[in-house]
Amino acid sequence: MDIPWHDIRSVAVLTGAGISAESGVPTFRGEDGLWRTYRAEDLATPDAFCRDPHLVWEWYDWRRGLIAGCRPNAAHRTLAHMERRFDDWTLITQNVDGLHQLAGSRSVVELHGSIWRMRCTQECQTPWEDRTVPLSMAGGALPRCPNCGSLARPDVVWFGESLPGEALTAALAAAQRCQVMLVVGTSAVVQPAASLPLVALRRGAYVVEINPQPTPLSDTAHEVIREPAASALPRWWQTWQRRVTVG
Ligand code: OAD
Ligand code: ZN
Secondary structure, three states: OOOOHHHOOEEEEEEOOHHHHOOOOOOOOOOOOOEOOEOHHHHOOHHHHHHOHHHHHHHHHHHHHHHHOOOOOHHHHHHHHHHOOOOEEEEEEOOOOOHHHHHOOOOEEEOOEEEEEEEEOOOOOOOEEOOOOOOOOHHHOOOEOOOOOOEEEEEEOOOOOOOOHHHHHHHHHHHHHOOEEEEEOOOOOOOOHHHHHHHHHHOOOEEEEEOOOOOOOOOOOOEEEOOOHHHHHHHHHHHHHHHHHHO
């Protein structure tokens, strides 16, 4: 890397489902990625919700219950700790599980929304937080908008939908100005998130991938750590700090 380690001021991080894997949250494209016989691509779409809102809500209810029992791991905690050490720090996540916030990360750019928020399908009011687990869907009752009574939906981004504008703008800006980008636990195949490391690379950032499996990014990243995040990330951060103190 051209810049001395102690001169690094601007860091961006992109995380995906893999960072929460060791907390017990299943990844989407891993072996345990299926619910019943469905893939995420079959359920996380506006069409699927339109066709069978009950099925889609059942899936989200199951995931909410599962995530509610999960705690942040050492990788989440390391990122929360690192946030305090940099003037310009942006944690961009594709995860909807809220584990970064639970680990103490203060500012998190949620590219794909949050499983802990709902919103009105008629968009009559701003999304609201609802952490009820499990949801009471007895007799086919589905979550409703408290304001107008319309069907509610998870405040997450589904396939075919655009990302929240503010989050995407913040993520792009961070990718453009960061000196170092960490890419942790993402298969790097879902756009536009997958292009953020490429933006950073093009702008001359030093890009580090942490993932036990190869991804389309692996060949171009400056450093690839083929290990689970909960052990690799704390160690990588220790090495960084040692480099800084040694000079
Ligand atoms: P994926 O399930 O596609 O990829 C998870 C990645 O994590 C894989 O590359 C694994 O090799 C890696 N992985 C597994 N265990 C790991 C560990 N312990 N440490 C580090 N990495 C590990 O998940 P995402 O890339 O997050 O979108 O998927 C992107 C988006 O596709 C999701 O946000 C979701 C999904 O459909 C929406 O819901 C809109
Ligand atoms: Zn409403």
